[in-house]
Structure formats: structure tokens, C-alpha cells
């Protein structure tokens with residue numbers, strides 16, 4: 380990664396006081412300022428990303444970063460945990476209230492560690508698990524061969540209907556009856572519609588399986604009342620605290636009272652040592668923010684913006700999977716414009732639009748996955764979504780001038796800085 384000196388990035392706004400770092404370590408400070416410049420001068424459309432608030436960043440940079448706190452509030456392995464206990468209790472209380480769950484574990488270091496702990500609590504190595512197939516939008520932790528999940532469990536993968544792009548519940552039921560899984564996982568990295576949690580629950584009950592909802596993507600929409608909650612249906616809900624939820628990078632688990640102890644023991648001491656208490660504090664801040672009316676407005680805007688973007692991309696000639704979206708996610712196939720997903724992504728990146736490729740329902744080519752969480756946090760509106768769609772079309776169609784498009788992107792981001800001032 381090229382190192383930019385602080386002077387070269389002097390216009391990049393940072394929400395924290397950076398003076399100490401600039402003084403102590405200009406090399407690293409320069410890299411962080413360059414990253415801040417990248418985030419504020421290009422369009423962040425990676426569906427898993429967002430801009431946390433300055434308050435969340437302040438908690439992450441707080442002295443709790445220094446604290447070791449193995450165990451749980453009131454039962455720690457280290458001394459001096461009074462404030463660590465206090466902040467974890469606040470995070471747990473806010474999470475259970477926000478999501479209406481009996482129990483929350485806010486310690487998982489990431490979404491993957493939350494899923495690992497859920498499996499550890501409910502399964503034994505060699506057990507069969509039914510989850511969305513990786514080629515259809517399943518996450519690494521849903522049975523990828525290189526991941527612990529694929530190594531330690533027998534995964535059966537369900538998919539989406541190739542034409543509609545919607546989860547094929549008939550197939551889920553048939554696979555569940557044939558494979559008798561110990562757990563069924565619902566959740567995806569690229570499904571733009573709401574999972575039918577009630578039907579998943581019915582199928583799990585029919586075969587005596589646990590239902591694990593991996594709600595990493597929609598958790599922020601659920602917090603803001605813009606998506607249905609899996610909490611009443613799933614035995615365990617795993618999630619990330621970043622993405623639409625707009626907290627620090629990390630994981631969380633929700634469950635009923637009957638599984639609380641098993642989940643807690645699966646997180647610590649089974650899969651983790653000491654929790655990262657500065658991150659737990661930042662999760663508490665994020666849960667507090669997510670409980671406000673302003674966040675509910677935000678969550679609904681994220682969906683409205685994704686719908687506007689999907690409509691704009693369709694008008695530009697992209698093939699939009701499931702014909703739209705109910706969430707922050709939009710998945711499109713650029714094939715009608717004559718390019719494959721990877722080429723399209725490279726052209727978009729050259730024009731300052733940052734996003735991922737992803738699997739498509741109907742086969743071997745890759746599509747583009749976009750999300751509206753970050754651009755909505757920046758304050759962009761539906762008219763801006765129409766403009767982004769037009770920029771997309773222009774960038775992906777051959778022959779368009781990346782320099783001109785980049786200038787237009789710069790105008791959009793300049794009007795909507797992620798951290799004003």
C-alpha cells in the first residue's frame with residue numbers, strides 16, 4: 380500500500396484528535412489519513428460497510444483498549460474490571476432491549492466468531508448443518524471448505540430459484556427431510572429480500588433441528604424496524620455489530636434464556652479469551668444510537684435508497700436480481716451491458732465507486748453487490764441514488780472517461796462528507 384504523508388492528505392477530515400499519533404508515528408498516521416481521504420473521496424458501496432459515529436470511534440480509542448477482562452461481569456479472571464463490568468452490562472441491557480431478546484452476548488470479536496460460538500454451543504464435530512450454499516450467497520462460515528465450518532461439520536447447501544432469485548423453500552424442506560440436520564442456518568451475504576423466518580422455523584421443527592439466524596447483514600435494519608426480526612423464531616441469532624447497525628467491527632449473539640449459559644460458555648472460554656472491552660463499549664454506544672427515532676428514520680431511508688438505486692440500475696440496463704430489494708443490498712448482473720462482473724467492478728473502481736462482486740442466482744458468472752448503508756449515513760438522498768445509477772451505467776459501458784466520472788463522484792462525496800468538519 381503506498382504511504383501518503385500527512386501533509387499530502389491534509390484535507391482528509393478525521394473525527395478523532397490525531398495530534399498524538401501524528402507526533403509519535405507520522406508513518407502510520409500518514410497511512411490512516413490516506414485511508415480517511417480514500418473513504419471520503421470515493422463512493423463506499425461495499426454492502427458490509429458503513430461510517431460509525433464519532434462517539435463510536437471515541438469509545439474504540441478509549442482507555443478500555445488497555446483492559447483485560449476475561450469472563451463476564453461479576454465473574455472476571457482479572458482485577459480492576461469495575462468499569463469493564465459496567466460497560467458490558469450497559470451493552471447487554473441495550474442489546475436485549477433493542478432486539479427484544481432474553482439474552483445477549485456482546486463479546487464475539489467478529490461475525491465469524493459469533494457463528495463459531497453458536498455452532499460450538501449447539502453442535503458436535505461431524506454434525507450435519509443445512510445452510511445457504513456458498514454459490515447462492517452463503518457466508519464462509521456456512522460450510523466453506525477452507526473455513527472451520529466446512530472442516531468440522533457436514534454441510535448441505537440450499538439455494539435460490541435460478542429465475543426468481545428467491546429462496547426455494549420446497550428445496551430447503553426436502554433437504555431437511557433427507558439430511559436431518561442438527562441445525563439449519565438462515566442468512567446470507569447477498570440475499571436482497573427478507574428470509575421467511577416463520578417457514579424456516581416450521582422446517583426446523585419438523586426435523587428437530589436448531590434454527591440459527593445469521594443476521595449479520597439485516598441486523599441494523601431490524602434495529603430500526605425496517606426489516607422483520609428473527610428473534611421470535613430462531614434459537615440463536617448471530618450478527619455483526621458493523622454493517623447497517625453502524626457500530627464497531629465485531630459480533631454479537633442473541634438467544635432465549637434456556638440457551639444463555641451454553642452460548643456464554645461457547646464464547647468464553649471455548650472460542651475466545653478476553654473480550655475487547657473498548658469494542659464492547661463501542662457496541663454499547665452503537666446500540667444506544669440504534670434505539671433512537673433518528674436511527675429508525677435512517678434504517679428506512681437505507682431501504683428506500685436501495686430501492687431507488689435498484690430502479691436506476693434497471694433503467695441503465697443492468698439485470699437486478701429478484702427484481703429489486705427489501706434491504707440495503709442490491710445485486711445486479713452487468714451482462715446485458717456486455718461485460719462480466721469483474722470487469723465491471725474494475726471499471727467502477729477506476730471511476731471511484733467501491734464495491735464487491737458476488738455470486739449470481741443463475742450460474743457461473745459473477746454479479747455486482749452494492750449497499751446503501753454508508754452513502755445514506757453520509758446524507759445522500761434518492762436523487763443522489765439516481766445519479767449514482769447513471770454513473771454506474773456510464774462507467775460500466777465501454778469507452779466512458781473514468782476521469783470525468785471520478786470528478787462527478789468527487790462532487791457527490793464533497794457535498795456529503797462522512798465526517799463533516
Ligand SMILES: Cc1ncc(COP(=O)(O)O)c(C=O)c1O
Nearest residue numbers: 489490491518566567568593595
Ligand atoms: C452472513 C454473514 N455471516 C457472517 C459474517 C462474518 O462477519 P466477520 O467478517 O465480522 O467475521 C458476515 C460478514 O460479512 C456475513 O455477511
